[in-house]
Amino acid sequence: MVKRNIVHIDEEKCNGCGQCIPNCAEGALKIIDGKARIVSDTYCDGLGACLGRCPQDAITIIEREAPEFDEEAVHEHLEALKTRETLACGCPASQVQELKSSPAGRERAEAPAQSALRHWPIQLNLVPIKAPFFKDADLLLMADCAAVATPALHQRMLKDRSVLIGCPKFDDVNHYIEKLTEILKRNDVRSLTVAHMEVPCCSALNVVAQRALDESGKMIPTQRLIVSVDGDIKRV
DSSP states (O other), rough: OOOEEEEETTTTTTOOOTHHHHHHHTTEEOOOOOEEEEGGGGOOOOOTTTTOTTTTTTTOOOEEEEEEEEHHHHHHHHHHTTOOGGGGOOOGGGGGOOOOOOOOOOOOOOOOOSOOOOOOOBTTTSSSSSOOGGGTTTEEEEEEHHHHSSHHHEEEIEEEEEEEETTTTTSHEEEEEEEEHHHHSSSSOOEEEEEEESSSGGGGHHHHHHHHHHHHHHHOEEEEEEEOOTTTTTEE
């Protein structure tokens, strides 16, 4: 143990928004029980790259007794995150494809005249846990690729819904589960729709939703939509 600079998080101020998480290159921060916390003191270099990223000003640098920063342990930690089983799926989405034009006669909704987006931010890592747009919300949890693949997205999926987007292949699935659990616990969400691509790795978003529902203890009507790479939507 040495006395050194290290990140300190004021739990009274922290609202679990997660904006600090992507700015910690060492992966030292994680949302646990709705609050940002240091996973291990050995992962925090005390340089404060996460400072200024907290809208609640909950993060400071203090000097205290702590284990020394361990660069080798950080490297192993980051590699473990990359190779986590839930993210290693051999995704066929990585295969190059050229999509043909829609067959004649296939019904497509016209592009909306106005945006149906009701709020900002929309990234699951960035939204606050408690927000007015979650009150009595019909919540859409959508894979970001599904947004790109869906024709007339605003009419067909966003209308009258609050939306959260994310990628279960490249982001921390456990963090997603924790964040969504807290959102469901602390807000009166009316319904939940999960929309993901037809590829295997994307279906982990459905696992995120189910785990969050189970851990929240809420009984919320849920539906699942699968989007094909050419934009067809199938209700499961």
